Amino acid sequence: MTDPGQPVHDFRELLTGTTRHLACGADIDELLEQAADGHAGQLTGHQRHCLHCQAALKEFSRLWEPVRSLAAENVAVPATLKAAVAGQIRKLIADVRYTLHLSDSGAIRIAARVVATIARDAARTVPGVRAAFGRSTTASPAGKTNLRHHHPHAAAGVLGRTAVVDLAIAAHYGSQLDAIAREVQQRAIADLRAKAGLHDVTVNVTIDDVIT
């Protein structure tokens, strides 16, 4: 047993050995935890007077510094990650396309998710809208459930130039919600006509949350 008056200096032995306690009785693993958590400077009553604990905390803290340093490094996300995830999800869901023009020269179609994006972005320009999300397909997690079962007005119009878009809106608390909803509808319809050439457009607006 180590003399309680002589602090231990061989810390490798402390970590590799089977002993779990310093000569003063302090638990080695708890001291290592304290140091690893960056609390080596927050001494307990015992530690304030114990040279064993103070030496161990100092040493463990120095030992752990490279780990803390790496943990503090910012990890940059690969630029391709988000697009790759979106691409895989698109494959999982049956995305519909609106046919804008069909002739002997070929067909012009626009994906329903693009239609939903145009409507959503238009909604986000309306004062009082804090968040807006658009849906215009039968998309659902797992790609199995047809939303029309759950939501009779959900969009899936694929004929001619008719489009149906659902917009879920979180509005600023205190705003006049019906006015916001009408403005969202008008702007979404106008943008879908101007940007996608869709003339028969139904935009269902649901304000499902308010944010203070």
Place this chain on the structure above:
Amino acid sequence: MGTEVDDAYLVRRAREGYVDAYAELVDRHGQLAYRVALRLLGNHHDAEDVAQEALVTAWQQLPRFKANSRFTTWLYQIVTRKTLNRITRTRATESLDLLGDISATGDEPGQQTERNLTADAVTAAVAALPPPQRIAIVLRHFEGLSNAEIARITTNTIPAVRSHLFRGRRTLGQTLEQWR
């Protein structure tokens, strides 16, 4: 556009098929998925694959997500499981290309090399830990999670998490000691 709504709102909308609500969740937490995978696996390529798989799986399994839990806890769970599968399949983390990660710290070249070597060494030491210890160490000391959170993520008891942490710290400490 970043929105001001919370994760629970985004999860509800995503479950209803609003794909752009899920895209917002990926925007917010894609880094978490990649960062944890990187720390657990030690190389960028596998980490990107695992993060991607985890985020797509999370989308597919949204109907099974329990509304009373946090999306991030659930994502940690999926990432760690995917990582475990990857470790079991490959049983090796060959490339330690973390250098690109920390190349813009503004240090002089000499300091930079030293930092990179240290980062590589720590990464190698973490990656050499047995998976349960590695997961506990990464979640606690790289992600700053509590033992209770780690227990929920790994479906372990808190004493089991503490035990993995104790053993992981000792092993890591011994390796770090050898470099000094």
